[in-house]
Amino acid sequence: MTDSQETLLQKIQEQGDLVRKLKAAKESSEKIKEEVSKLLALKAQLGSEDAAPQKFVLKTAKGTRDYNPQQMTIRNNVLQKIITVFKRHGAECIDTPVFELKEVLTGKYGEDSKLIYDLKDQGGEILSLRYDLTVPLARYLAMNKINTLKRYHIAKVYRRDNPAMTRGRYREFYQCDFDIAGQYDLMVPDAECLKVVTEILDALDIGKYVLKVNHRRLLDGMFEACGVSADMFRSTCSTIDKLDKSTWDEVRTEMINEKGVTPDAADRIGEYVRLNGSIELADKLLQDEKLSKSKGAVEGLEGIKLLLNYCELLGIKDKILFDLSLARGLDYYTGVIYEAVLTQPIKIGNEDQTIGSIAGGGRYDNLVGMFDSKNKQVPCVGVSIGVERVFSVLEAKLAAGDISVRTSDVDVYVASAQKNFLDERMKICAELWNAGIKTEQSYKKNPKMLNQLQHCEENGIPLAVILGESELKRGLVKIRNISTRQEEEVPRENLVQELKSKIELLDIKEMNGPLAK
Amino acid sequence: MTDSQETLLQKIQEQGDLVRKLKAAKESSEKIKEEVSKLLALKAQLGSEDAAPQKFVLKTAKGTRDYNPQQMTIRNNVLQKIITVFKRHGAECIDTPVFELKEVLTGKYGEDSKLIYDLKDQGGEILSLRYDLTVPLARYLAMNKINTLKRYHIAKVYRRDNPAMTRGRYREFYQCDFDIAGQYDLMVPDAECLKVVTEILDALDIGKYVLKVNHRRLLDGMFEACGVSADMFRSTCSTIDKLDKSTWDEVRTEMINEKGVTPDAADRIGEYVRLNGSIELADKLLQDEKLSKSKGAVEGLEGIKLLLNYCELLGIKDKILFDLSLARGLDYYTGVIYEAVLTQPIKIGNEDQTIGSIAGGGRYDNLVGMFDSKNKQVPCVGVSIGVERVFSVLEAKLAAGDISVRTSDVDVYVASAQKNFLDERMKICAELWNAGIKTEQSYKKNPKMLNQLQHCEENGIPLAVILGESELKRGLVKIRNISTRQEEEVPRENLVQELKSKIELLDIKEMNGPLAK
Incomplete structure (x- = not known):
C-alpha cells in the first residue's frame, strides 16, 4: 500500500467517524448529507467499493518463506522421525513464547547479538524474538527452579542474518533440540546425546556421517x-571454528591480524588442530609435554577418553571422531562439544551437493546460573538437529524428481456421473466420515466424471x-480402484465395511511396496 | 540486567578490544600489562568470573506463557485429534512466517489493528507479527496465484490485547484453522466446514454444543x-456481536449513543435479533414484509435455507441453530457466519465453568482479491477452532485432579542394585534403543535401587x-513389573523379545482399561 493510499484510508476513517458523530448528535440532515457526500468522494478516490487492490509487491519478509503442502509433508515426516527418537529416550x-524480554537474551550470544530481532516499543515491555x-x-529452568529435565523443543527461531535460501539458511528457521539438564556423573548424559544423534541420522537415512567431538x-x-x-x-x-569453511592459512592470518595471536602461538595451534583420531590420540596427547602441564587440557582429554569409552559401550564408536579443530562458535559451551558432518555429497538429480554440518551441540554448565539471582547452576548438555538442511535436501530431491510426496491421505472419493446426485x-x-474413512467429494453440484477421476x-x-x-435402485454402489480401473458393485449397506477392507489391503501393499517413503 | 551492569559489560568489551589491539600491534609489555590490569579490575567489579547473575525479574513477556511437559502433552493430544478430523476431510x-510485511496486515482488521505487534525498524522491511x-x-493464495485449496494451519498468532490468562486468553495463542478456497457451488463447502466442527467437538468430547449460523x-x-x-x-x-456478553439494553444504548443508530431503528433491529430457529424461521422471514423487499436479506435467507438443507443431509441438523443475533466481529466476512457454543458449563473439580464460544468462522469472498493487483477474487470459507479454551479447560481439570497425563512414553527402565554396573x-x-524400545536409565554411575524404582x-x-x-553370570536378567512388583528371570539373549511381548500386552490392557485418555 502506498503512502498516499494509507493517508486516504486514514481520511476515510476520520470522515466516517465525523459522520457517525453528527448522526449520533442528531445534527441537521443537510449537515449530515454534506459530510456523507465528502465521505463518498473520498471512497471514490480509493477506486473500489471495498478496499483498494494491493499496490505493493506481494512477498514474504526477507529471508522467510511459506511452506506449501508438499514442503509441510516433508517437514512433518522428518520431524516425526526425529520425535520418535527423542521419545525413545524418554524426552x-x-x-x-516466540519472544522474550530483551534482557533475557542480552549478553548471551557475543558478537551475534546484532542479529537479534527486536520488537517495536509500543508501550510496555521491551521484547525480542528468540x-x-x-x-x-x-x-525456563531458572525461572521455575527446575534441577533436572530431559526435554525436546522443536520451534522456529529468528536471526537477522544474510539469508542463503537455496542452501537452507533462512531468517526464520526451525530448531530441533534435545537437552539433558541435571547434576549427573561425568559424560553419561553427554554420551546419550551422541547416541540420539546417530539414531536420528540413521532414521533420516541421508548418507554417511561422522560425529566430531x-x-x-x-x-x-x-x-x-x-x-x-x-x-x-x-x-x-x-x-578456529571457521576451519570447516576456511583453510588453515586464512584462519592463521585472522588469528594474527584480527585476534592478536602471535605468529609463533598461531603456528603451535596449527600443529594441534590438524590432529584427529580416537582414544589413542587422547592417550598420546596426555603425554604431550606442553598439554600435560595444563590442568584444563588434562581435564578435557580425560573427559574425551571417558566419552569415547561410553560411545564404545553404546555401539557408536566407529561413528565418532575426536577432532582438535572442532571449536563451535557459541560462547556458552563449557565442556564437550560435538558436530555431526555428512562425509559424502548427496546426489540430487544428476548433481552432487555437499551438505557438511547437520547437527551440533555440547555442554553448557553455566548458562542457567546466569539467570539465577544466587547464581545457582544447573549443568546442561544438548544437541540441535539441523533440520532446515534436511528439509532443503529433501525439497531439492523432490524438485529433481528423485522422491515424491502425497500431501493428503484421502482414501475414498465419492463421485457420480449423473446430475443431481449431490x-x-x-x-x-x-456416513464414511462418521466411520472414520478419509473421504472427499467435489464441491460442485454437477461435476464432470472426467474431472472427478x-x-x-x-x-x-x-x-x-x-x-x-x-x-x-438395485441397492448397489460401485467401488472403483483408480490405478487398476477395476470396478466392483457392492450392496449399499455394506459400503463402509467393503471400503474398510479394501483400504486395509492397500495399506499393507503400500507398506511392502516400492512406494517412496 | 541493570543499566550499570550493561555499562560495565560494555566497558569490559572495549577494554578487552584495546588489550587485543595493543597485543596485535606488539606494544611494550608494560603498556599491555597496565591495560590488562584495568581489564581485570573491571571484571572484578562484575562480581563473578563469568557473567553477572540476573538482577531483573525472571518472567515471560506479558500475556505469554511457557508450556510445561504436562501442558504440551495435553496440547499435542488435542491437536492430534483435530488434525485427524482435518485429514479425514482431505485437508x-x-x-x-510468524511475521508479515506490515502492509499485508494494514486495513484488514478494522478497529483491532491497534492490537498488532510491530517489529522494530532495524533497517530493511517494516514487519508485524501475524x-x-x-x-x-x-x-499466500494471491501471491502464488492459487485458485483452489483445502488447507489446515495450526500456529501461534499475536495480539496486544488485555490478557485474561486464567480464562485461556493470551497475547500469544494458538489458532487452528480449516479453510476451503475455490469457486464452488453455493453452500457446499460451507456445510462441510460445519460438519468438520461437529466431528472435532465430538472427538474432543468436552460437552454439549450448538452451532449457531x-x-x-x-x-x-x-x-x-x-x-x-x-x-x-x-x-x-x-x-450486535457483543450480544453474547451484553444484554440487549446495553447493546441498544451503544448503537444509539456510539454508532449513531436511531432509537427507532435500534428497536426494529431488536425485534429481529431475538429470533432463532431452523428452516421454518427462514421460510417465515422470507415472508416478512420489510425483509422480503431487501435483495440482501432474501439472498441471505435463501443461503441459510440451502445450508440447513445440506446440514440435514450431513446428519448434523439437530446441532445447528439459525440465530439472527450472531454477527461476528471481523469485517471481512461476506456470507455465512458461524459460531459453536458449549451449552452447558463444564465441571472442573467441584466447580462449574462456563466456556461459551469454542469455534467460529464464515465466508470471506473478497479478502484474497485485496492482495491481487487485478482484484481477482478467490472465494473462501473456513472455521477456526478455539483450542486455547480447550487447553485451558483440560489444564484446569488436570489441576483439579479430574484427569491425569503421562508426559513421557518410556516403557522400560534399566536398573541395577549393584555398583559398577553402568x-x-x-x-x-x-540394545533396547536399537530395537526401538523406549528406554531410560539413571545418569549416575551408582544410583540407589530405591531412587531408580x-x-x-x-x-x-x-x-x-x-x-x-x-x-x-547365569546368563539371566530380571524383568520387574512396576505396578504388580512381580519379577521374572529371563535369558539375557531373549531380553528384547521378552520386553516386546510384555509391552504389547500392556498396550492392549491400556487400550481396554480405565486409564485417562
Missing part, C-alpha cells in the same frame, strides 16, 4: 599451552465410490 | 430494512530390567 516436550531454544530453556577445556588448555592469554581464548576459539453424495460422505489420479486417492441411478 | 497442511491465520492465507447479507438486509444507512452496517454489526546398563540400553513409579514406566551379578 518430554516443552514450548516457550534467537535459539537454548537460552529460553535456561530461562572435542572439549572446550582442552581447547582452552591448548591455547594456554601455545602461549595465548586467557582473555583471548573465546575469540581465538571462534576463529444430495446422495453428501449422505454417503457423512482426474482429481483422484492427481492426488493419489486410491478408491472412488461411484453412484448411479440404476445401481442405487 | 492439506501449510505454514507461513494477527490471525486468515490474512496470511489470503496473501447466520448470514452477513441477511444482517445487512436487516439493517437496511430497519433504516440503518449502508456506511453504518459494519459498525452496527460489531455492536557399563552393563549402557550396553543393554543401546521411584523414578519408574513417578513417571509411570511400567517395566524395569534389573541387572545383578549373580543373574548375569
Whole structure:
C-alpha cells in the first residue's frame, strides 16, 4: 500500500467517524448529507467499493518463506522421525513464547547479538524474538527452579542474518533440540546425546556421517599451552571454528591480524588442530609435554577418553571422531562439544551437493546460573538437529524428481456421473466420515466424471465410490480402484465395511511396496 | 540486567578490544600489562568470573506463557485429534512466517489493528507479527496465484490485547484453522466446514454444543430494512456481536449513543435479533414484509435455507441453530457466519465453568482479491477452532485432579542394585534403543535401587530390567513389573523379545482399561 493510499484510508476513517458523530448528535440532515457526500468522494478516490487492490509487491519478509503442502509433508515426516527418537529416550516436550524480554537474551550470544530481532516499543515491555531454544530453556529452568529435565523443543527461531535460501539458511528457521539438564556423573548424559544423534541420522537415512567431538577445556588448555592469554581464548576459539569453511592459512592470518595471536602461538595451534583420531590420540596427547602441564587440557582429554569409552559401550564408536579443530562458535559451551558432518555429497538429480554440518551441540554448565539471582547452576548438555538442511535436501530431491510426496491421505472419493446426485453424495460422505474413512467429494453440484477421476489420479486417492441411478435402485454402489480401473458393485449397506477392507489391503501393499517413503 | 551492569559489560568489551589491539600491534609489555590490569579490575567489579547473575525479574513477556511437559502433552493430544478430523476431510497442511510485511496486515482488521505487534525498524522491511491465520492465507493464495485449496494451519498468532490468562486468553495463542478456497457451488463447502466442527467437538468430547449460523447479507438486509444507512452496517454489526456478553439494553444504548443508530431503528433491529430457529424461521422471514423487499436479506435467507438443507443431509441438523443475533466481529466476512457454543458449563473439580464460544468462522469472498493487483477474487470459507479454551479447560481439570497425563512414553527402565554396573546398563540400553524400545536409565554411575524404582513409579514406566551379578553370570536378567512388583528371570539373549511381548500386552490392557485418555 502506498503512502498516499494509507493517508486516504486514514481520511476515510476520520470522515466516517465525523459522520457517525453528527448522526449520533442528531445534527441537521443537510449537515449530515454534506459530510456523507465528502465521505463518498473520498471512497471514490480509493477506486473500489471495498478496499483498494494491493499496490505493493506481494512477498514474504526477507529471508522467510511459506511452506506449501508438499514442503509441510516433508517437514512433518522428518520431524516425526526425529520425535520418535527423542521419545525413545524418554524426552518430554516443552514450548516457550516466540519472544522474550530483551534482557533475557542480552549478553548471551557475543558478537551475534546484532542479529537479534527486536520488537517495536509500543508501550510496555521491551521484547525480542528468540534467537535459539537454548537460552529460553535456561530461562525456563531458572525461572521455575527446575534441577533436572530431559526435554525436546522443536520451534522456529529468528536471526537477522544474510539469508542463503537455496542452501537452507533462512531468517526464520526451525530448531530441533534435545537437552539433558541435571547434576549427573561425568559424560553419561553427554554420551546419550551422541547416541540420539546417530539414531536420528540413521532414521533420516541421508548418507554417511561422522560425529566430531572435542572439549572446550582442552581447547582452552591448548591455547594456554601455545602461549595465548586467557582473555583471548573465546575469540581465538571462534576463529578456529571457521576451519570447516576456511583453510588453515586464512584462519592463521585472522588469528594474527584480527585476534592478536602471535605468529609463533598461531603456528603451535596449527600443529594441534590438524590432529584427529580416537582414544589413542587422547592417550598420546596426555603425554604431550606442553598439554600435560595444563590442568584444563588434562581435564578435557580425560573427559574425551571417558566419552569415547561410553560411545564404545553404546555401539557408536566407529561413528565418532575426536577432532582438535572442532571449536563451535557459541560462547556458552563449557565442556564437550560435538558436530555431526555428512562425509559424502548427496546426489540430487544428476548433481552432487555437499551438505557438511547437520547437527551440533555440547555442554553448557553455566548458562542457567546466569539467570539465577544466587547464581545457582544447573549443568546442561544438548544437541540441535539441523533440520532446515534436511528439509532443503529433501525439497531439492523432490524438485529433481528423485522422491515424491502425497500431501493428503484421502482414501475414498465419492463421485457420480449423473446430475443431481449431490444430495446422495453428501449422505454417503457423512456416513464414511462418521466411520472414520478419509473421504472427499467435489464441491460442485454437477461435476464432470472426467474431472472427478482426474482429481483422484492427481492426488493419489486410491478408491472412488461411484453412484448411479440404476445401481442405487438395485441397492448397489460401485467401488472403483483408480490405478487398476477395476470396478466392483457392492450392496449399499455394506459400503463402509467393503471400503474398510479394501483400504486395509492397500495399506499393507503400500507398506511392502516400492512406494517412496 | 541493570543499566550499570550493561555499562560495565560494555566497558569490559572495549577494554578487552584495546588489550587485543595493543597485543596485535606488539606494544611494550608494560603498556599491555597496565591495560590488562584495568581489564581485570573491571571484571572484578562484575562480581563473578563469568557473567553477572540476573538482577531483573525472571518472567515471560506479558500475556505469554511457557508450556510445561504436562501442558504440551495435553496440547499435542488435542491437536492430534483435530488434525485427524482435518485429514479425514482431505485437508492439506501449510505454514507461513510468524511475521508479515506490515502492509499485508494494514486495513484488514478494522478497529483491532491497534492490537498488532510491530517489529522494530532495524533497517530493511517494516514487519508485524501475524494477527490471525486468515490474512496470511489470503496473501499466500494471491501471491502464488492459487485458485483452489483445502488447507489446515495450526500456529501461534499475536495480539496486544488485555490478557485474561486464567480464562485461556493470551497475547500469544494458538489458532487452528480449516479453510476451503475455490469457486464452488453455493453452500457446499460451507456445510462441510460445519460438519468438520461437529466431528472435532465430538472427538474432543468436552460437552454439549450448538452451532449457531447466520448470514452477513441477511444482517445487512436487516439493517437496511430497519433504516440503518449502508456506511453504518459494519459498525452496527460489531455492536450486535457483543450480544453474547451484553444484554440487549446495553447493546441498544451503544448503537444509539456510539454508532449513531436511531432509537427507532435500534428497536426494529431488536425485534429481529431475538429470533432463532431452523428452516421454518427462514421460510417465515422470507415472508416478512420489510425483509422480503431487501435483495440482501432474501439472498441471505435463501443461503441459510440451502445450508440447513445440506446440514440435514450431513446428519448434523439437530446441532445447528439459525440465530439472527450472531454477527461476528471481523469485517471481512461476506456470507455465512458461524459460531459453536458449549451449552452447558463444564465441571472442573467441584466447580462449574462456563466456556461459551469454542469455534467460529464464515465466508470471506473478497479478502484474497485485496492482495491481487487485478482484484481477482478467490472465494473462501473456513472455521477456526478455539483450542486455547480447550487447553485451558483440560489444564484446569488436570489441576483439579479430574484427569491425569503421562508426559513421557518410556516403557522400560534399566536398573541395577549393584555398583559398577553402568557399563552393563549402557550396553543393554543401546540394545533396547536399537530395537526401538523406549528406554531410560539413571545418569549416575551408582544410583540407589530405591531412587531408580521411584523414578519408574513417578513417571509411570511400567517395566524395569534389573541387572545383578549373580543373574548375569547365569546368563539371566530380571524383568520387574512396576505396578504388580512381580519379577521374572529371563535369558539375557531373549531380553528384547521378552520386553516386546510384555509391552504389547500392556498396550492392549491400556487400550481396554480405565486409564485417562
